[in-house]
Amino acid sequence: MIRLALTGLIGMGKSTVAAMFARHGVPVFDADAAVHALQGVGGSTVAPIEARFPGTTRDGAVDRARLAAAVLGKPDELAALEAIVHPAVLLARESFVAAHRDSPALLFDIPLLFETGGERAFDKVIVVSSPAELQRRRVLGRPGMSEAKLAAILERQTSDADKRARADFVVDTSGSLAATEAQVEQILACLSLAQGA
Numbered sequence: 676m677i678r679l680a681l682t683g684l685i686g687m688g689k690s691t692v693a694a695m696f697a698r699h700g701v702p703v704f705d706a707d708a709a710v711h712a713l714q715g716v717g718g719s720t721v722a723p724i725e726a727r728f729p730g731t732t733r734d735g736a737v738d739r740a741r742l743a744a745a746v747l748g749k750p751d752e753l754a755a756l757e758a759i760v761h762p763a764v765l766l767a768r769e770s771f772v773a774a775h776r777d778s779p780a781l782l783f784d785i786p787l788l789f790e791t792g793g794e795r796a797f798d799k800v801i802v803v804s805s806p807a808e809l810q811r812r813r814v815l816g817r818p819g820m821s822e823a824k825l826a827a828i829l830e831r832q833t834s835d836a837d838k839r840a841r842a843d844f845v846v847d848t849s850g851s852l853a854a855t856e857a858q859v860e861q862i863l864a865c866l867s868l869a870q871g872a
């Protein structure tokens with residue numbers, strides 16, 4: 676089984692590229708989605724988050740806008756949150772691998788791959804990249820996003836240049852979706868996963 680990691684700064688197009696791999700039959704683990712599930716009703720991180728950040732949960736789930744206000748731009752607080760969340764994500768990832776034991780390839784969409792030293796667990800790293808101005812336009816168009824929030828998130832993410840330098844493959848998302856898809860197909864062909872992955 677080939678383990679592929681997919682990373683890139685916020686808004687570079689990770690989710691879009693991951694969906695393209697999924698359409699080609701590669702099961703995808705989405706770390707952000709796992710974080711959200713673990714912070715939802717019944718999620719294992721809700722109680723420890725309420726204990727460490729009182730008032731950031733309601734009706735049994737994390738209120739992420741409140742939690743974001745409590746941690747973003749505050750490195751020590753964000754580190755405390757990550758210490759609760761990351762081990763739980765790792766457990767979810769292990770369950771995902773166990774459930775897809777027979778798949779020739781798996782893709783893991785992990786925004787903080789390099790920041791957490793996680794790349795060692797993967798055979799190949801794919802970095803999604805586009806010019807900063809395009810990234811800003813895509814991200815600032817989202818509901819609930821602001822210049823300040825974007826800056827606080829980027830503070831915790833290593834630069835695009837650093838990520839690209841450490842990649843096995845770079846997917847440039849500055850063109851059309853078809854152009855992005857062609858790059859995904861090229862990677863699959865290169866890894867001999869073009870059919871029946």
Ligand SMILES: CC(C)(COP(=O)(O)OP(=O)(O)OC[C@H]1O[C@@H](n2cnc3c(N)ncnc32)[C@H](O)[C@@H]1O)[C@@H](O)C(=O)NCCC(=O)NCCS
Pocket residue numbers: 684685686706707710739740742743746747753756757760761764785786787828829831832
């Ligand atoms: C800070 C929180 C409350 C903000 O929630 P919100 O719904 O507003 O944003 P969302 O989760 O959709 O993330 C928005 C963007 O920020 C990135 N991001 C999230 N957490 C972090 C972090 N600790 N450091 C850098 N970037 C982060 C995400 O990858 C995404 O690109 C939430 O993201 C969280 O609990 N983060 C801690 C867990 C974590 O480290 N996640 C990173 C992926 S494993």
Ligand SMILES: Nc1ncnc2c1ncn2[C@@H]1O[C@H](COP(=O)(O)OP(=O)(O)OP(=O)(O)O)[C@@H](O)[C@H]1O
Pocket residue numbers: 683684685686687688689690691692707786813847848849850851852853854855
């Ligand atoms: N050629 C392209 N390739 C990828 N995405 C594109 C392209 N052209 C436009 N887009 C758009 O750019 C946006 C990229 O957002 P996406 O959610 O995929 O990024 P992300 O890196 O997963 O973000 P986050 O870090 O917040 O999870 C999407 O709205 C997508 O439709």
